[in-house]
Amino acid sequence: MSELQKQQCEACNADAPRLSEQEIQTYLQQVPGWQVKDHDGVAILTRQYTFKNFAEALSFTQKVGELAESYQHHPALVTEWGKVTVDWWTHKIKGLHRNDFIMAAKTDGLGG
Numbered sequence: 001m002s003e004l005q006k007q008q009c010e011a012c013n014a015d016a017p018r019l020s021e022q023e024i025q026t027y028l029q030q031v032p033g034w035q036v037k038d039h040d041g042v043a044i045l046t047r048q049y050t051f052k053n054f055a056e057a058l059s060f061t062q063k064v065g066e067l068a069e070s071y072q073h074h075p076a077l078v079t080e081w082g083k084v085t086v087d088w089w090t091h092k093i094k095g096l097h098r099n100d101f102i103m104a105a106k107t108d109g110l111g112g
């Protein structure tokens with residue numbers, strides 16, 4: 001299990017600072033497969049997982065949903081045939097917080 005996977009999300013409020021570009025680059029190295037994309041000026045951490053069929057993609061989506069509920073930190077999820085796209089960001093700060101990288105590492109731990 002990676003260091004990020006073991007960490008807990010801390011409560012994040014609107015005053016929490018967004019990660020700097022340098023911090024983002026450092027954290028990205030710890031979650032191979034994840035990328036940062038820009039959505040209307042908001043940085044989002046994204047990854048696609050592939051599966052054999054729709055049922056497996058849906059089952060993984062459900063697991064990510066349960067993880068999200070347990071941490072009260074919620075991603076955008078797109079489920080397609082053989083594919084799930086997971087986007088993490090922190091709505092309250094309109095950008096990336098360390099929590100998003102922790103959740104990305106925990107998502108990888110679900111065995112997608």
Ligand SMILES: C[C@H](O)[C@H](O)[C@H]1CNC2=NC(N)=NC(=O)C2=N1
Pocket residue numbers: 072073074075088089090091092093
């Ligand atoms: C009250 C509740 O905990 C907040 O609105 C949470 C819900 N889930 C969340 N999920 C994410 N990804 N970012 C947030 O800022 C966020 N806020």
